[in-house]
Amino acid sequence: MHPPPRRRRAVRRLWTAALAALALPLTMLSSGTTPAQAAALQCSVDYKTNDWGSGFTVDLTLTNRGTDVIDGWTLTYAYAGNQKLGNGWNGTWSQSGQNITVKNAAHNARVAAGAAVSTGAQFSYSGSNAAPTSFAVNGTPCTGAHQPPIAVLTSPAAGAVYTQGEAVPLAATAAAADNATISKVEFYDDTRLLGTDTSAPYSLSVSNLAVGGHSLVAKAYDSMGASADSTPVGITVAAGPTVVASPLQLGVQSGKSGTYEVKLSKQPASNVTVTSARASGNANLSVTAGASLTFTPQNWNTAQKVTVTAASTGTGSAVFESTAAGHSKAAVTVTQLAAAKTYDARFLELYGKITNPANGYFSPEGIPYHSVETLIVEAPD
The missing domain is CATH 2.60.40.10 (Immunoglobulins)
Structure with missing residues (x-):
């Protein structure tokens, strides 16, 4: 026995409505997005660069401003100039023309409500380097590029x-x-x-x-x-008053001289004499100026130079110590390089600068305090 035509039409309408109701969730499920996520996705992007004129690094912080979890993200934006992507980290970076796409890495795919993830990359460019004006995450525009404090x-x-x-x-x-x-x-x-x-x-x-x-x-x-x-x-x-030296690493080419600076850590009550000399190592290196320096209660914090000269032949390192009565000593490693090793000398000069304890990037033992990304973005050139 079949239901009457009017009832059959009502049943068909119910099935049609039911299938229509199922269609949207099934479509959303196939794309990995729920209706709540599609409606609630809210975000902001902080855009920060370190620019040296022909290239720059960028640090992007994506913050989930909504109430639902972002489970997998693709961030997109565009440049107005000729910026060219070199390499990226904490995400998969790609470029098509002026358009940039960043897909999450495995470890930062999930962004809880109110949480943030960071990703970064290095670019080259010429001319102007204007910041992008808009960002989108999973196709949803963010609230703009809120600049961090x-x-x-x-x-x-x-x-x-x-x-x-x-x-x-x-x-x-x-x-x-x-x-x-x-x-x-x-x-x-x-x-x-x-x-x-x-x-x-x-x-x-x-x-x-x-x-x-x-x-x-x-x-x-x-x-x-x-x-x-x-x-x-x-x-x-x-632990107490000390002689302070900078840099702690110095390269000197054969037949040439280099300098490091010394001063006192604390104001003394009377004059203090700082004596500098080779303590060990390569005998072809010697102090030729500043072997004895006087610091007074007035100039104790003003650096004075110690000059180290390399003989015309030989290679190798030596440790030079600057000492003073009642003070801890300072030690500087000086390396004699061949006369033609201009680039090696430049490398040691830059290495001395970046490992200078005053920069805060390396410990006195040469151990970096911060991540490689932080060092790339913030370290002095």
Whole structure:
């Protein structure tokens, strides 16, 4: 027995409605997106560069501003100039013309509500390098390129030396963009949180730093959830007064001279004589100027030069020590290079600069404090 025609039509309408209701979820399921995600996806992108004139690195921070998880993301944007992608990290980067596409890596595919992930790349260019004006994630436009805050660590001074137990004064300035406000500034010793200040002027005093090198950083947060680190500042905590030398690595070509600088870490009560000489190693290297330098209570913090000269032949390294009564000594490694090794000398010069404890990127033992990406973006050229 079959149902009457009117009832059959009603049943067909119910089946049609049911299939139509199922069609959207099934379509969304095949694309990996739910209706809630499609409707709720909200995002912002912080765009930060380090530009040296013919190339730059970019650091992109994608923040999930919605209430649902982003489970897999593709970020797209475009440049207006001739920027050319070199390589990227924390994501798969590709370029088509002026259009850039970044797909998530396996470890950062999932972005919880309110959370953020970062990705970066290196580009070359000529002419102008204008920032992109819009971004999209999974095809949904973001709320624009909200610029992260700017944090600057104004104290202590780079390269400062403190005595163990002495208070180290930390101070920072912070500014927010896009009508946001600064919510707090955190102070770090490498990755260790030292303290937080929520109102300007942002400052902190610490006196429990261990003897050795320290990389200090200020991290600012704004009211829109963006954050940014300051350039690191390197300081040294000594057990007592010490002779300070810079750089700690020096290359000298045969037949030529090079210099390093010395000063005192603390103001003395009376004059102090600093004596510099080869302590061990290559005998073809010798101090030819600045072997004995006098520091007074007035000029103790003004660097004076020690000149090291290499003989016309020979290669190898030597350790030079600068010593003073009542002070810990400073040691500098000087390497004699062949006369033709101009590039090697330049390499050692740059290596000495980047490993200078005042920069805050490497410990006195030569161990980097920060990631390779941070070093690429922020280290001095």
